[in-house]
Amino acid sequence: MPPVPLPPAPGARPDDRGHTLTSIAIRGVSRSFPTADGRLPVLDAVSFDVPERQIVALIGPNGCGKSTLLRLASGLLRPDDGSIELDGRPVTGPDPRVGFVFQEPRLLPWRDAAANVAYPLELAGWSRERRAQQVQDLLSVIGLREFAATRPHELSGGMRQRLAIARALALGPSVLLLDEPFSALDALTRERFNAELVRLWERTSTTILLVTHSIPEAVYVADRVVVLSPRPGHVVADVVVPLDRAERDANLDMLALGHVAGAIRRHLEGATDDPTREELTAEVGRQRRARQVPIEELGVPAWFDPFGREDDE
Amino acid sequence: MSVRRALDVTAAAVAFVLFWKLIVVVGNYPVFILPAPEVVAERFVSAWLDGTMEPNAAQTLLEVVLGFALGASAALVAGYALARSRLIERVLSPYLVAAQATPILALAPLLALWFGSGLLSKVVICALIVFFPVAVATMVGLRNVDRRLLEMARSFRATPWQLLWTLELPAAMPGIMGGMRVGVTLAVVGAIIGEWAGGEQGLGVLINLARGSLFDIPLLFATLLTVALLGVVLYLIVALVERRIVGPRG
Ligand SMILES: Nc1ncnc2c1ncn2[C@@H]1O[C@H](COP(=O)(O)OP(=O)(O)OP(=O)(O)O)[C@@H](O)[C@H]1O
Numbered sequence: 001m002p003p004v005p006l007p008p009a010p011g012a013r014p015d016d017r018g019h020t021l022t023s024i025a026i027r028g029v030s031r032s033f034p035t036a037d038g039r040l041p042v043l044d045a046v047s048f049d050v051p052e053r054q055i056v057a058l059i060g061p062n063g064c065g066k067s068t069l070l071r072l073a074s075g076l077l078r079p080d081d082g083s084i085e086l087d088g089r090p091v092t093g094p095d096p097r098v099g100f101v102f103q104e105p106r107l108l109p110w111r112d113a114a115a116n117v118a119y120p121l122e123l124a125g126w127s128r129e130r131r132a133q134q135v136q137d138l139l140s141v142i143g144l145r146e147f148a149a150t151r152p153h154e155l156s157g158g159m160r161q162r163l164a165i166a167r168a169l170a171l172g173p174s175v176l177l178l179d180e181p182f183s184a185l186d187a188l189t190r191e192r193f194n195a196e197l198v199r200l201w202e203r204t205s206t207t208i209l210l211v212t213h214s215i216p217e218a219v220y221v222a223d224r225v226v227v228l229s230p231r232p233g234h235v236v237a238d239v240v241v242p243l244d245r246a247e248r249d250a251n252l253d254m255l256a257l258g259h260v261a262g263a264i265r266r267h268l269e270g271a272t273d274d275p276t277r278e279e280l281t282a283e284v285g286r287q288r289r290a291r292q293v294p295i296e297e298l299g300v301p302a303w304f305d306p307f308g309r310e311d312d313e
Numbered sequence: 314m315s316v317r318r319a320l321d322v323t324a325a326a327v328a329f330v331l332f333w334k335l336i337v338v339v340g341n342y343p344v345f346i347l348p349a350p351e352v353v354a355e356r357f358v359s360a361w362l363d364g365t366m367e368p369n370a371a372q373t374l375l376e377v378v379l380g381f382a383l384g385a386s387a388a389l390v391a392g393y394a395l396a397r398s399r400l401i402e403r404v405l406s407p408y409l410v411a412a413q414a415t416p417i418l419a420l421a422p423l424l425a426l427w428f429g430s431g432l433l434s435k436v437v438i439c440a441l442i443v444f445f446p447v448a449v450a451t452m453v454g455l456r457n458v459d460r461r462l463l464e465m466a467r468s469f470r471a472t473p474w475q476l477l478w479t480l481e482l483p484a485a486m487p488g489i490m491g492g493m494r495v496g497v498t499l500a501v502v503g504a505i506i507g508e509w510a511g512g513e514q515g516l517g518v519l520i521n522l523a524r525g526s527l528f529d530i531p532l533l534f535a536t537l538l539t540v541a542l543l544g545v546v547l548y549l550i551v552a553l554v555e556r557r558i559v560g561p562r563g
């Protein structure tokens with residue numbers, strides 16, 4: 001990834017290489033949405049921190065509010081209760097330090113690949129030459145240089161996702177919010193992007209909050225894995241991945257990872273109405289509310305599209 | 314255009330002319346009811362050569378172009394306002410719909426009274442007739458911009474102005490251009506009606522003359538042909554502009 005200089009945001013501290021560092025604090029965040037019959041609680045008093053330079057993976061069943069949490073963290077949505085802070089300051093709207101990769105690529109269909117990646121640079125008022133250079137660099141990182149002049153509808157789903165990632169990186173954010181960014185990538189590309197994400201992170205001191213449904217991905221990439229319950233989502237476990245990066249690379253398919261993965265899996269299963277969950281329930285020091293969840297409340301299908309309807313902003 | 318498509322179009326035109334000729338021959342109609350295609354073609358060429366058609370066609374074209382430009386621009390602004398504000402939509406749309414439902418044929422004499430029998434009254438009539446389809450297309454197009462794209466742009470801190478120019482207008486453009494296609498053909502109708510309601514020059518005037526004092530039915534048909542060609546050409550121009558600015562989206 002090309003190092004992208006960004007003017008330090010107010011209140012931000014640069015690290016020893018001049019990169020901006022930013023931490024995320026999620027404090028007792030609740031959010032509900034209006035529906036035909038009353039309000040649907042989606043997030044219930046969620047609290048956790050993503051310290052600067054950490055990668056935290058967020059994992060949980062469909063419809064538990066992961067995307068909603070990311071939209072809250074990006075300032076696109078306001079919490080009903082609680083607050084979200086970047087570097088100790090409450091988020092009040094979209095922040096230049098934050099790069100967001102949405103669950104769908106959300107590319108502009110009338111722009112070719114290069115112009116899509118250039119879009120945030122245009123909005124930020126970069127000159128044409130600077131834009132061209134930056135877009136070239138980003139397209140090579142995601143391996144789509146030959147497709148610069150191709151429109152999104154002629155690209156594969158995975159290629160579109162890669163473009164969305166490049167677009168989020170364009171302004172050199174110090175916080176990345178990634179909503180299942182690799183879900184459409186083929187197995188090997190996915191591994192490469194996992195490694196690429198870690199490399200990017202090592203080089204640019206980014207703070208990353210990554211939503212994923214893949215336990216191995218979470219364990220490979222993250223410093224910590226936060227597990228959410230079914231809707232309304234609350235934190236059921238906050239698992240530290242106790243391996244350093246070199247060990248993870250050496251153990252890609254190995255048991256050391258499998259052990260952590262197993263722990264996360266049990267927390268996830270505990271979060272459903274599995275009868276054995278009592279013994280498996282997590283520590284975390286958070287009181288879990290003992291509550292039977294009827295099966296129909298558990299899963300919202302993955303294809304459900306929450307943005308298709310009106311909300312109350 | 315490929316050779317194949319050119320062939321298709323030519324074949325259809327030939328079939329149409331042959332069918333027309335067949336009706337004339339079988340029905341044995343006199344020239345003042347339905348002239349044969351070659352009679353019309355001959356009159357068409359001679360009317361263009363002897364200077365009967367040209368000044369009238371130029372006048373009508375001018376009215377259509379000015380009226381379309383005026384009506385479409387006003388409609389873009391109004392469509393934007395309607396899309397932005399539910400209040401504006403609630404208050405204004407009954408009048409818009411009522412105005413659209415009132416036959417322009419009935420309004421034309423009134424407008425000729427107000428704006429005189431010169432260029433202005435025709436431009437106003439064209440503009441009025443163009444306004445509604447373009448305004449509705451603009452409103453619907455702007456309203457239906459994908460909310461997810463809007464959210465994406467907001468995450469990059471787009472200003473409302475940037476949202477409009479980089480996202481909402483391009484996204485609404487296919488719909489708006491659809492409204493313009495309808496609008497430009499209606500504008501031709503508007504110009505003819507305006508000329509009937511009072512005017513010294515124009516294809517509408519020529520139609521009146523041809524069926525009235527001149528009683529030259531082949532000229533009447535040749536004029537109708539000119540009107541139709543004018544509509545087709547304008548429509549194609551709008552479609553071409555649309556192709557250029559909308560492009561393939563898949
Ligand atoms: N704008 C909205 N209006 C109404 N309900 C919404 C809205 N956005 C989200 N929801 C609801 O909130 C719940 C959580 O949605 P969200 O997209 O955050 O889930 P998720 O955890 O990201 O799920 P997935 O794993 O399927 O991506 C869903 O039940 C959805 O119906």
Ligand SMILES: [Mg+2]
Nearest residue numbers: 066067103179
């Ligand atoms: Mg989601």
